[in-house]
Amino acid sequence: xxxxxPMICVLAGGVGAARFLRGLVREVDPASVTAVVxxxxxxxxxxxxxxxxxxxxxxxxADAIDPVRQWGLRDESWNMLEALRRYEGRRPQGSSAxxxxxxxxxxxxxxxxxxxxxxxxxxxxxxxxxxxxxxWGVGISIVxxxxxxxxxxxxxxxxxxxxxxxxxxxxxRHRHAVPIRGVDFVGATEAVPACLEVLASAExxxxxxxxxxxxxxxxxxLDGVDRVLRDRRDHVVAVSPIIAGGTVxxxxxxxxxxLGLEASVTGVARLYAEICGTLxxxxxxxxxxxxxxxxxxRCIVTDTMMDDVGVAARLARTAIDATS
Amino acid sequence: xxxxxPMICVLAGGVGAARFLRGLVREVDPASVTAVVxxxxxxxxxxxxxxxxxxxxxxxxADAIDPVRQWGLRDESWNMLEALRRYEGRRPQGSSAxxxxxxxxxxxxxxxxxxxxxxxxxxxxxxxxxxxxxxWGVGISIVxxxxxxxxxxxxxxxxxxxxxxxxxxxxxRHRHAVPIRGVDFVGATEAVPACLEVLASAExxxxxxxxxxxxxxxxxxLDGVDRVLRDRRDHVVAVSPIIAGGTVxxxxxxxxxxLGLEASVTGVARLYAEICGTLxxxxxxxxxxxxxxxxxxRCIVTDTMMDDVGVAARLARTAIDATS
Numbered sequence: 001x002x003x004x005x006p007m008i009c010v011l012a013g014g015v016g017a018a019r020f021l022r023g024l025v026r027e028v029d030p031a032s033v034t035a036v037v038x039x040x041x042x043x044x045x046x047x048x049x050x051x052x053x054x055x056x057x058x059x060x061x062a063d064a065i066d067p068v069r070q071w072g073l074r075d076e077s078w079n080m081l082e083a084l085r086r087y088e089g090r091r092p093q094g095s096s097a098x099x100x101x102x103x104x105x106x107x108x109x110x111x112x113x114x115x116x117x118x119x120x121x122x123x124x125x126x127x128x129x130x131x132x133x134x135x136w137g138v139g140i141s142i143v144x145x146x147x148x149x150x151x152x153x154x155x156x157x158x159x160x161x162x163x164x165x166x167x168x169x170x171x172x173r174h175r176h177a178v179p180i181r182g183v184d185f186v187g188a189t190e191a192v193p194a195c196l197e198v199l200a201s202a203e204x205x206x207x208x209x210x211x212x213x214x215x216x217x218x219x220x221x222l223d224g225v226d227r228v229l230r231d232r233r234d235h236v237v238a239v240s241p242i243i244a245g246g247t248v249x250x251x252x253x254x255x256x257x258x259l260g261l262e263a264s265v266t267g268v269a270r271l272y273a274e275i276c277g278t279l280x281x282x283x284x285x286x287x288x289x290x291x292x293x294x295x296x297x298r299c300i301v302t303d304t305m306m307d308d309v310g311v312a313a314r315l316a317r318t319a320i321d322a323t324s
Numbered sequence: 325x326x327x328x329x330p331m332i333c334v335l336a337g338g339v340g341a342a343r344f345l346r347g348l349v350r351e352v353d354p355a356s357v358t359a360v361v362x363x364x365x366x367x368x369x370x371x372x373x374x375x376x377x378x379x380x381x382x383x384x385x386a387d388a389i390d391p392v393r394q395w396g397l398r399d400e401s402w403n404m405l406e407a408l409r410r411y412e413g414r415r416p417q418g419s420s421a422x423x424x425x426x427x428x429x430x431x432x433x434x435x436x437x438x439x440x441x442x443x444x445x446x447x448x449x450x451x452x453x454x455x456x457x458x459x460w461g462v463g464i465s466i467v468x469x470x471x472x473x474x475x476x477x478x479x480x481x482x483x484x485x486x487x488x489x490x491x492x493x494x495x496x497r498h499r500h501a502v503p504i505r506g507v508d509f510v511g512a513t514e515a516v517p518a519c520l521e522v523l524a525s526a527e528x529x530x531x532x533x534x535x536x537x538x539x540x541x542x543x544x545x546l547d548g549v550d551r552v553l554r555d556r557r558d559h560v561v562a563v564s565p566i567i568a569g570g571t572v573x574x575x576x577x578x579x580x581x582x583l584g585l586e587a588s589v590t591g592v593a594r595l596y597a598e599i600c601g602t603l604x605x606x607x608x609x610x611x612x613x614x615x616x617x618x619x620x621x622r623c624i625v626t627d628t629m630m631d632d633v634g635v636a637a638r639l640a641r642t643a644i645d646a647t648s
Contacts, residue, residue: 046437047371047444079401083434090459092451097441098434106430110407110422113370117421120371127416135414 005032006203008320009195012037013215014053015070015249016241016306017208018060021140023312024206025061027320030139034202036195038210039125039144040152040185040218043168045102048112049119052168053215054129054144055111062136069103070249076105101173126194143198145219148191152214155182167214176251180258183213188221195219199228204323206316207238209304211252212271213259220275229275237278237322239304239315240265244284248305264288269295278322280304280315298322329356330527332644333519336361337539338377339394339573340565340630341532342384345464347636348530349385351644354463358526360519362534363449363468364476364509364542367492369426372436373443376492377539378453378468379435386460393427394573400429425497450518467522469543472515476538479506491538500575504582507537512545519543523552528647530640531562533628535576536595537583544599553599561602561646563628563639564589568608572629588612593619602646604628604639622646 005028010021012035021035035057042051052071059065059073066074087098104112111132118128124147133142152167156178164184170176199205210216220226229236245264247253253263261267265281269292272279279297281288282304292299300322306312329352334345336359345359359381366375376395383389383397390398411422428436435456442452448471457466476491480502488508494500523529534540544550553560569588571577577587585591589605593616596603603621605612606628616623624646630636 045441047440048437077401077403077430079430080404080433080437083431084437086459087434087438087456090455091438091442092447092455095442095445095447097445098438106401106403106433107407109404109430109433110411113372113404113408114411114415114422116371117369118415118419121419121421123416123419131414131416132411135410 005029006324007198007201008033008204008206009198009202010035010206010208011210011216011219012053012057012208013210014038014041014056017053017210017215018057018065019306019312020206020208020239020316021057022060022309023306023314024316025140026309026313027317033140034198035140035142036145036198036219037142038215038218039146040150040188040214041167041171042149042151043102043166045099045104046097047116048109049116050102050112051115051125051129051144054132054142055108057142058129058133058136058138061133061138061140064136072103072105072108076107078103078105080104080106080109102168103172143194146191146194146222148187150185150187150191150218150221152218153184153186154180154214155184156180171251176254180255182259183217183255185218185221188218189223191222193222193225195222196224196228199225199232203235204320205229205232205236206319207236207272207276209239209241211241211247211250211255212268213252213255226275233275234277235323236276237280237319238268238272238276239280239319240268240282240285242268243282243304266291266295269297269299273297280318280322329353330648331522331525332357332528332530333522333526334359334530334532335534335540335543336377336381336532337534338362338365338380339384341377341534341539342381342389343630343636344530344532344563344640345381346384346633347630347638348640349464350633350637351641357464358522359464359466360469360522360543361466362539362542363470364474364512364538365491365495366473366475367426367490369423369428370421371440372433373440374426374436375439375449375453375468378456378466379432381466382457382460382462385457385462385464388460396427396429396432400431402427402429404428404430404433426492427496467518470515470518470546472511474509474511474515474542474545476542477508477510478504478538479508480504495575500578504579506583507541507579509542509545512542513547515546517546517549519546520548520552523549523556527559528644529553529556529560530643531560531596531600533563533565533630535565535571535574535579536592537576537579550599557599558601559647560600561604561643562592562596562600563604563643564592564606564609566592567606567628590615590619593621593623597621604642604646
């Protein structure tokens with residue numbers, strides 16, 4: 001690891017971004033890395049402020065993430081959630097208290113309680129996020145995309161009618177198994193982005209292999225973000241979250257198709273063309289290189305399937321080299 | 325158990341009241357009993373609304389209370405609290421987030437999360453309390469003294485200075501090992517009592533063997549409560565929480581002494597004389613019967629040490645018989 005390395009900024013969602021970051025910190029000084037993390041997925045449940053993507057990134061870098069579920073903590077217990085069922089069965093009609101569809105492990109709860117208590121004390125989410133990351137010994141800077149509330153809402157098709165639900169309801173409660181008609185990032189226009197300075201000064205800006213619609217989309221929806229990215233387009237490199245027309249995890253492929261976009265590296269290229277100079281695609285998509293270039297991006301073909309941290313590290317190195 | 329029994333109202337704090345109620349429901353139809361419970365001890369920790377006395381009464385009647393600690397649930401796990409220590413050591417100066425001095429068991433947390441979520445939905449604490457009691461299969465009516473916030477503050481002597489802290493800080497954090505100079509029930513004057521109707525209509529009103537200062541005191545501080553009790557003085561019977569100059573549990577004896585009151589059944593009699601016709605004292609205090617009567621109360625001497633539920637049941641029967 002060299003000293004005084006150029007700053008690297010990673011636009012991040014959850015699992016895919018976390019795996020990329022775990023590889024990146026093998027290649028560069030963690031102090032040179034800032035992850036700007038989506039908070040559009042954040043929700044309030046049982047009065048607790050829950051930031052799924054921030055926690056996934058933090059827990060992964062702390063090597064504390066559950067390796068099977070890929071969310072929450074390893075060696076977790078679920079006694080609170082089990083006890084909550086007693087009340088879920090008794091709550092009045094129309095109440096959503098004691099809902100057990102969102103997994104809250106006992107140890108993971110401590111993070112939500114700390115975040116909630118600090119917010120109640122008036123602390124900024126960005127400061128709280130730093131405190132949590134430091135408590136877990138994480139060396140990179142983890143920054144929420146904004147300190148303001150932005151709420152990703154999903155319009156889903158439900159028995160012929162379009163119904164608006166929160167992202168977590170879509171993602172967890174309905175296991176993203178309902179067709180969508182649109183997404184909206186409520187509050188994004190008014191929210192003050194917490195990432196413009198790092199975007200303006202980073203040598204490399206990586207768009208992690210995260211869901212382009214609901215992970216990268218909320219960050220881009222913040223006032224000024226796309227403008228800075230356009231200005232710095234040659235420094236921006238994206239890793240396609242779509243491999244061979246599908247996703248490793250999550251509903252990005254289906255969401256893109258349902259929104260009328262092509263669920264392929266070409267579709268990703270078109271989404272990012274304005275703000276991103278280079279797209280890294282997987283070897284399985286090598287035959288689509290021309291399509292990506294026709295969309296206006298440089299195209300790098302490599303192994304992007306981050307089954308182990310070694311692949312992730314090589315992928316991170318490829319991304320850095322692409323912009324220097 | 326007879327049907328259509330006369331209504332019994334019990335003014336209740338935590339452990340002592342809960343044990344009395346467990347005996348009472350052996351003697352009468354639980355449907356005839358309403359416990360009006362102190363909520364001056366309620367606190368907000370980590371954003372969660374915690375109602376210690378309500379939970380102690382509910383858990384005890386559900387036979388779910390931890391029999392050794394006498395608070396919280398039996399067979400409890402503490403994984404959240406243990407995980408919270410990671411953050412407690414890292415929080416900024418002046419922050420009280422991630423405080424671990426208040427015991428929050430993993431299963432017990434479900435109750436606080438349910439209460440907090442229902443309050444956020446706009447539900448009344450009284451309705452939530454009923455829902456929780458029913459979820460635990462409790463047959464009596466458990467009623468918080470008010471649906472409004474009343475906060476018991478304790479003025480403690482700290483290194484020569486008087487400092488005002490919350491009741492839970494005094495009771496749990498400092499293990500009530502600091503001398504007090506006063507107590508104040510903040511919000512009591514403005515709060516709307518939720519118990520006036522049941523006090524006006526009950527055949528028997530029992531002041532449970534709870535702390536007269538900080539358990540019964542907040543209920544009495546509500547507008548109109550003492551007035552109703554005075555009007556119905558012959559229907560009111562108290563069980564002394566002081567036995568042989570001390571308490572079975574908690575700091576009632578020390579608090580009384582520190583506030584210049586006599587820590588004895590006589591002191592209790594003087595505190596209750598205006599609102600209560602009969603005081604039940606323990607056999608160990610039989611020699612103080614004259615003093616109690618001189619304070620203006622009828623005095624009944626019996627075994628009040630509720631080591632088992634049989635004693636509690638006999639004590640409850642004595643209390644009922646005293647007013648009929």
